[in-house]
Every structure is written in structure tokens, then in C-alpha cells.
Amino acid sequence: MRDNITVLISSVGRRSQLVECFREAFAELEVRGRVIGVDLAPEYAPAAHLLDKYYRVPSCNDPGFVDEVLRIGRSEKAFLIVPTIDTELPVYAATRERFLENGIEVAISDPQTVKIACDKEETHRWLIANGFPTVRQSRPEEVLVTQSQWKLPLILKPRGGSASMGVAKIKSFAALRALAEIQSDSIVQECAEGEEHTINVFVTNGRCLCAVPHRRIETRGGEVSKGVTSRNPKLMELAEALAEQLPGARGALNIQCFVDREDAIKVIEINARFGGGFPLANRAGAKFPRWMLESLLGRSSTASCKWEDNLLMLRYDSAVFISGSHSTQ
Numbered sequence: 280m281r282d283n284i285t286v287l288i289s290s291v292g293r294r295s296q297l298v299e300c301f302r303e304a305f306a307e308l309e310v311r312g313r314v315i316g317v318d319l320a321p322e323y324a325p326a327a328h329l330l331d332k333y334y335r336v337p338s339c340n341d342p343g344f345v346d347e348v349l350r351i352g353r354s355e356k357a358f359l360i361v362p363t364i365d366t367e368l369p370v371y372a373a374t375r376e377r378f379l380e381n382g383i384e385v386a387i388s389d390p391q392t393v394k395i396a397c398d399k400e401e402t403h404r405w406l407i408a409n410g411f412p413t414v415r416q417s418r419p420e421e422v423l424v425t426q427s428q429w430k431l432p433l434i435l436k437p438r439g440g441s442a443s444m445g446v447a448k449i450k451s452f453a454a455l456r457a458l459a460e461i462q463s464d465s466i467v468q469e470c471a472e473g474e475e476h477t478i479n480v481f482v483t484n485g486r487c488l489c490a491v492p493h494r495r496i497e498t499r500g501g502e503v504s505k506g507v508t509s510r511n512p513k514l515m516e517l518a519e520a521l522a523e524q525l526p527g528a529r530g531a532l533n534i535q536c537f538v539d540r541e542d543a544i545k546v547i548e549i550n551a552r553f554g555g556g557f558p559l560a561n562r563a564g565a566k567f568p569r570w571m572l573e574s575l576l577g578r579s580s581t582a583s584c585k586w587e588d589n590l591l592m593l594r595y596d597s598a599v600f601i602s603g604s605h606s607t608q
């Protein structure tokens with residue numbers, strides 16, 4: 280077996296299943312591997328206590344964040360860094376070359392794709408410009424001026440939000456006006472009809488090698504808690520075309536959309552990272568972590584679009600217990 284390779288999960292938080300996906304990849308590839316991680320408050324990050332090692336780092340908006348992650352990466356001989364939250368993606372995208380100069384790959388798309396994905400106005404503009412179906416969207420002040428042209432209810436979202444934080448269903452224009460005053464820099468979307476789906480895609484060298492849609496049966500905190508894989512050809516074709524059109528897309532991304540009764544699709548978001556529901560795709564056979572490691576190890580790729588249809592995932596709560604005194608300060 281090869282000497283230890285180390286994967287670093289950034290902002291590891293609650294991503295315990297993603298940690299296990301990489302450990303599973305080590306076993307399948309017959310390599311010795313470790314999964315370490317960093318977090319703003321690792322003592323309160325459940326997945327951190329399931330790692331081989333973890334470190335505290337400053338916020339990704341702190342000027343010292345990159346230096347500290349790079350120091351840890353070099354010290355631990357990290358092979359790959361996997362970002363997990365939207366706020367850190369622009370930072371890693373902008374500094375990827377610096378990590379590469381130190382022998383560390385970062386699982387991140389080019390800055391242009393990250394910018395498109397992390398800014399809902401940019402997402403909407405890009406979707407329209409490239410001919411992909413999406414919902415109607417505008418700024419709250421523009422909606423309030425043209426109320427007669429909009430059908431309630433509407434969805435209010437932070438322009439740069441994620442994990443459903445700050446998302447509100449608006450049932451009156453008075454409520455929109457009040458919320459918009461509190462929640463600045465937001466956008467308004469029409470309510471998409473039908474069933475919500477996430478499509479996990481894997482991209483390398485400008486080609487989408489795999490697209491795995493799953494229907495979101497139930498969500499908690501913006502992440503799927505109940506979902507089922509769905510081999511829907513229209514969703515797969517749309518996701519492949521979209522992923523290959525994105526400028527410099529790389530690795531794992533996911534696309535959120537709705538499918539109505541007439542099988543019409545509306546894309547609502549693009550995420551340039553592993554999605555919270557990715558473990559379902561991995562269990563179905565879309566082994567993104569394994570495929571990433573194969574590329575970095577110089578091995579022949581086993582990437583394919585062979586995965587199990589109609590696989591149901593039902594999530595439940597578990598707990599990590601740590602003895603000792605723990606301050607909340």
C-alpha cells in the first residue's frame with residue numbers, strides 16, 4: 280500500500296458522512312489515508328471529533344485564514360483540501376495556485392464559476408444568458424414597484440446566502456417591504472412549481488462525467504433529510520450541459536431545480552462544492568472522492584454514470600460525546 284495520503288476537509292462542521300466517503304475511497308483504492316480538518320470552532324463541530332486530527336482556524340474572511348490553512352497543510356503533508364461552505368469558496372478559488380505551488384490540490388472550480396454560483400444575481404444572469412430555464416427573479420424594490428406583474432407567494436433570499444438561511448416565503452407585498460428593510464441585499468424569486476431535485480455532478484477537463492439527480496422528499500436546515508435517486512434523462516442532460524458550460528468548473532458541484540407536472544425544469548441555484556446530500560449519490564455508486572483521488576494519484580479513472588436508481592436515503596440524528604469541561608465562551 281502507498282504511504283499515507285492526507286485529505287483536509289475545510290469547515291468540517293457536520294460533514295461526518297463526507298469524511299466517511301473519503302475513508303471509503305481510501306479502502307477501495309487500497310491506500311493508507313487520513314482525513315483531517317479545520318473549523319472555526321472545531322470543539323463544537325461534531326464531524327471534527329470523527330477525524331484523525333483537527334485544527335482551529337480563523338474565519339475565512341480573516342486575512343490570516345489562507346496562511347494558517349497552508350501552514351497546516353504543509354505540516355500535515357496534505358494531498359487535497361476539500362472546501363465545504365459557500366463563504367470560503369471564493370477564498371480558495373483565488374488562492375488555489377498558491378496551494379498548488381506547495382503540492383496541495385484544492386477541490387475548487389475556477390474563480391469565475393465560483394462567482395456565478397455564490398451570487399444569486401450572477402447565477403440568474405448567467406442562466407438567462409446561456410439559455411437555461413430558470414425562475415423569474417428581481418430585487419425587492421423592483422418587485423414592489425411592479426406588484427401587479429408578480430404572483431404571490433414569492434421567495435425572498437439573501438443574494439449570497441446558503442443552506443436556506445434567511446429564506447422566507449412572502450405572502451403579501453407589505454411583508455416583502457418589511458422584510459426587505461431588515462434583510463438588505465436580497466433577491467426575490469417567483470415560486471417554482473413541482474418537485475425539488477438536486478443534481479450532483481462531477482466535472483473534469485471541461486467534461487461532465489456523471490450527473491446524479493435525487494428528489495428532495497424532505498429537508499432540514501437547507502439539507503436533504505429524505506431523498507431518492509431519480510434517473511431522469513432530462514435532468515441529467517440539462518445538468519451535463521450546464522456543468523460543461525460553466526467556465527472552469529472542476530470536481531464536485533450540484534444544481535438545484537424544480538420539475539413540474541409537465542416535466543418542465545426550472546433551475547434555481549448552482550453550488551460549486553459537495554452538496555449536503557452528496558452521500559446519497561456516493562452510496563448509489565457515484566464515487567466522487569474516489570475519482571478525485573484516482574486523478575491525483577495518476578491512476579486510470581473509474582468514473583462513470585453507472586449508479587443505482589430509486590435508492591432512498593432516510594437520515595436520522597446521531598451524537599458525539601466528549602468528556603471534560605467545555606466552556607461556551
